[in-house]
Amino acid sequence: MSNIEKLLLDMKRDMDSKFSMIENSLMKMEDKITKNINTNMNEKFEKLASDMNLLKIQTENQEKRLDEIEKRSVQRNLVFFGISDENEPYLTLQGRVLKLIKESLKLNIGETEIECIRRIGKLGNKPRPLAVTFTTLGAKIRILKNKKMLDGTNIYIKPEFPQKILKVREDLKNQQKQELEKGNKAFIRYDKLIITEKNNKISNKRAPSSSPQGTQYESSEKEKRIINKKRLKSNNTITSYLQTETPSDVTTKLPIPS
Structure with missing residues (x-):
């Protein structure tokens, strides 16, 4: 083997060694970059998951507050069914309700014990239910206790619900x-x-x-x-999220006599 051939062979070996070192270095850099990206994505996903869970809790608490407000808004309400609907003035309608309570239910309820009266729904062929808000819960309870006295008539009474x-x-x-x-x-x-x-x-x-x-x-x-009951489910990392099957998204009417 001539000196030139030997020199070329040594150069080739040296180049192969350098290429191998560069290749190994690139692979290590790729692994490091991939790990950094995954770590960064996991951190961001955990932050996003935490924010979403917090938002769910806040939304649920808001819904509970709204439900409680709606419940309290009808707490002193009763709905009268079967009272003829003549689209009469408010005071005339109030007088008819008070007369019904006095004559049919044998109760003395004064004008000051009625906060407001309203018809539910649009005017049609059938009498619209009549929602009555009382100023005291006691008045509502007394009427409910005597509502059976309306049995045999076309009129009946139910509590109003959200x-x-x-x-x-x-x-x-x-x-x-x-x-x-x-x-x-x-x-x-x-x-x-x-x-x-x-x-x-x-x-x-x-x-x-x-x-x-x-x-x-x-x-x-x-x-x-x-x-x-309501249940909340959450994943802590994007890795676990991707490895787990994603669940499907879960997606004043008249009171109906029981």
Whole structure:
């Protein structure tokens, strides 16, 4: 082998060694950059997930406050069904309500105990329900105690409920019907279905699919209560988020006599 060939071979080996070093260096840099990017993305995702959870909690608390405000706004309200709708002046309508309460319910309710009266819905062929707000809760309770005195007439009285509670009560009526067909005693109390089973038998049951989402039965010695629950789920990192299947997005009407 000539000196020139030997020199060229040495140069080739030297170049190969340098290329190998450069390649290894680039791979290390790539790994480092990838790790930094993943770490940075995870940190940002954790911050975003934390902010979203905080927003969910704040939104839920706001909804609870609004629900409480709406509940209090109708706390002293009763809805009278079947009172003829003649689109009369307010004072005339108030006088008719007071007369009904006095003559049919045998109660003395004065004008000062009625805060306001309003018709619910648009004028049509049927009498619109009449929502009455009383100045005291006691007046409402006294009327509810005597409402059975209207049995046999076309007039009946129900408490007024917030829109959200009305929807829940509508959904519970189907379950109530099923329980009554089984021979169990069942009645709706605000937004819960109270069930007393035959022979006081205790059993745990899941609410049927037609029930409001998140509803389940809880059993006691004589009763099962249906209670609505909300659950919040969250992922802490983008890695766990991508590795886990993403869940699907969960997405004044007239009071209905029970």
